[in-house]
Amino acid sequence: MAGQQERFNGDTGLLHQRAVRIPLPDADAERVFHENVMTIAAAKERKADLLADPDVPLLAAYEAELDHAAESFERRLRRIAGDDYEEVAMAYYRGERDDRIAEIVAYFFEGAWRIQQRTTVTDMVYAPLLVRYPDCFTVNIRFASGTSNPEAIYYESPEHASEELADDYVETYHEESQYSQRQAADYVREAATMFREEFPDPDETRFEERKYGGIVSAEGRRGSVFSTVVERVEPDPDRFSEPATEPALVEAGPEARRTERALGLDDEIVH
Template structure:
């Protein structure tokens, strides 16, 4: 990713109102999907532990999360397009190819590139949507202007503050630590939502795990960070055709609903 950023400046059309649909064709695929979602839940708990530790900065917790997301995108890119995924994505971006693999590579590459930009850019909200259906799951990679949603928990990072507080510095620091503790508690609670929405297929009936969904959001403005996660009910009538290979699909009614409910004041970039 690093070597391409000097000549790749993003293309919001790649992600706009689109999602990736991945087939769950057998029990092994279901098990892998479940394990991946448990990894997401575990990472949320790990971020909570970092935020709750006053010896660790918010920046360290934020960077650890960003690196995990970027690595997960790159792993998906390698599975889809091989080790030359950057060349595949850039060829699609330049209009030199227009096939399924190229489109998928460009989709994930755009997402990974924008995740990298969050290191230095504020007011960019990352709000992925993951939905489980009987024969597949979808992931919408979405970014929006702004840094929060109607339902986000906010917390403060003194390391990112540029204000001179003088006699209020100690109070500000204590209040910041308290907000971080509150956010850590929220992260732990919402990690359980992920576990409940995507139960182990070996320990639950198909009826109990054929549908599930979550939407999350995280952003930053200056020294203020935000986090949010809630359940989303998948539309059982969304897909009528079976799927046998990963492909891009329309964003879906759930995406429009969550954008309307959570991001009324933000512009969905894609």
């Protein structure tokens, strides 16, 4: 995607209050969905390991998870549109294509591009929402400039602190920062377990026990302070009146509005 970034500045409205709906028509589709969720859980566990390691910079743990998200978007882009997905997305932005496939490709392309902007945007929250329904799942890609969720875990990176500290406080600050990182590591490890429980293996779980599920998360940074929160989401069984037959962009849905309020993202969503 690097070659496109020089001439691509994002579409402020493409992600706003929209989601992608992906059908789950058969056992193979269910397995692919489960495998993808397990990679999210594995990325959480990897982040937890990095956070718990005092020799690893905190930023490396934060960026490893965002890298995984961007890579997952790019894998989906290739499945939808092949290796030329960038040109498909740019054709949509230029107004040369307005078909369903181009619209979905542009949605995921926008998400991957915004994640890559984290190197220049230090005040950013990535707040995806994943919801499972009987015949499909939806993905909401959302970004905000902040979160005020009281359940969020905050942890600090001394390497990114901008304030000059008194000499007698430097050691204490580093110790407190490492303690906050260990707490975050425990939380993130529990979050990985939450993903595994909320979206169980279709070959080992009855359909009635897996047909609904949902998780929202928010990973953020503001200067030297990082934050994370992961919560279960109750799917709305009446959200869709028509069966899922093909991937499509849809309205964000009631779960998105509820989680925006719960995460404190109201009026903060980056458009």
